[in-house]
Amino acid sequence: MKRTIEIDDDLQERIDDACEELKIEVIEYLKKSGPFTDEDELYQEFSDRITELADSYVPIYYYELRNLWYLHSDLLTEAYESVGIGSDPFEKDGAVAIYCHIDQEVRWWLAENADQLIAEHCPQECEDCGLENASHYNSVTHLHVCDDCISA
Numbered sequence: 022m023k024r025t026i027e028i029d030d031d032l033q034e035r036i037d038d039a040c041e042e043l044k045i046e047v048i049e050y051l052k053k054s055g056p057f058t059d060e061d062e063l064y065q066e067f068s069d070r071i072t073e074l075a076d077s078y079v080p081i082y083y084y085e086l087r088n089l090w091y092l093h094s095d096l097l098t099e100a101y102e103s104v105g106i107g108s109d110p111f112e113k114d115g116a117v118a119i120y121c122h123i124d125q126e127v128r129w130w131l132a133e134n135a136d137q138l139i140a141e142h143c144p145q146e147c148e149d150c151g152l153e154n155a156s157h158y159n160s161v162t163h164l165h166v167c168d169d170c171i172s173a
């Protein structure tokens with residue numbers, strides 16, 4: 022007897038949603054922070070947050086974990102093994118490996134997009150005089166300004 026089953030494959034959707042959530046937070050952060058030219062700094066700043074986000078996008082129910090494993094076992098095993106945190110890829114019903122995969126994908130997404138996000142959302146020009154060295158954020162006026170304008 023053959024049976025046909027349908028499995029909801031939402032792994033990519035979970036990754037996309039996590040990236041979208043991170044993107045909103047990064048943009049918010051960049052708008053408030055001083056000008057940022059270093060993407061590593063951004064990466065550091067959001068490292069813990071990515072861990073939390075990835076964790077929150079891991080499915081909760083056993084059948085969801087099983088389904089994702091059924092469809093993506095190679096990918097998930099590889100993600101788990103590349104992190105080097107244990108020897109059982111199916112740890113916690115496979116949730117750990119799914120977490121590892123989402124976490125890696127979100128980090129990869131940020132690494133790929135950090136430059137563009139910084140360029141688009143973090144003003145580099147002084148919003149007062151227009152010089153290209155807006156190295157301060159004035160929390161009173163909410164403007165990114167240069168050395169001269171911040172002390173003026």
Ligand SMILES: [Zn+2]
Nearest residue numbers: 147150167170
């Ligand atoms: Zn200025």
